[in-house]
Amino acid sequence: MVYNETLRVIKGSVHASMKDKLYKVEIFLDEDNTISHSSCTCPRGQLSCHHVAALGLFAHYNLSVTDQSCGWSAPKVNKNNEQMVQTIDQMYPSKEYRASKRKVTEQEINNLQEELASFGGAVGFTWLLAPNVPSKNKDIAVNIAGLIFSSAFQNNQQKCDYFKNKVKLSEEKILQIFELTTGQSKNPLWLTVKKFRLTASNFGAVLNACRRNSYPPSLYKRLTGISDNLCLEYAF
Structure with missing residues (x-):
């Protein structure tokens, strides 16, 4: 990890959780030392990813923004001179916390x-207190974010056709989703399935945008919940 006090940027390499690969992460601080923006070389790096969070946590516990520019380039090694890779849980074991006395x-x-x-x-x-989605129902519909950032989609030459084929739902599947998501906002599965999809509540806004041939950032923010429309650019 390296901190450049002049540029107010923290740079580091974070080991991928499921593969033998390092991602380059940069975290930029503003004048009051809060994070203004960040980037990572992983597929989700321009949107949001846990590698940025990992570097941020490590810097929080190991770096003072008042220090002079400094760097830690040598990773820890074990007695066999092999590089040691630690997870966040290993580096910072969680402590039992209870807000109530009982x-x-x-x-x-x-x-x-x-x-x-x-x-x-x-x-x-x-x-926060809503029950977890039953594991047997989690895959009732394709996870849009997971699909867009998958290697299969990223490496596909016909992204639009691939995307439409993967998210297509049969009549039987639509009826099944309808039955499982009864209650809408009171149903945790409904919140999972509707994410990044065109639903009845926002379809009118999409049609109006198509008629005007104008697609403002506010429309993408409404559809995705984020201001960056990177995921839609990848798809279309």
């Missing part, structure tokens, strides 16, 4: 969920 019961959690539900789902805790 363990909260399931009934108390259920009572809180019922109370939060009265606000119409507009509270952050509603999502």
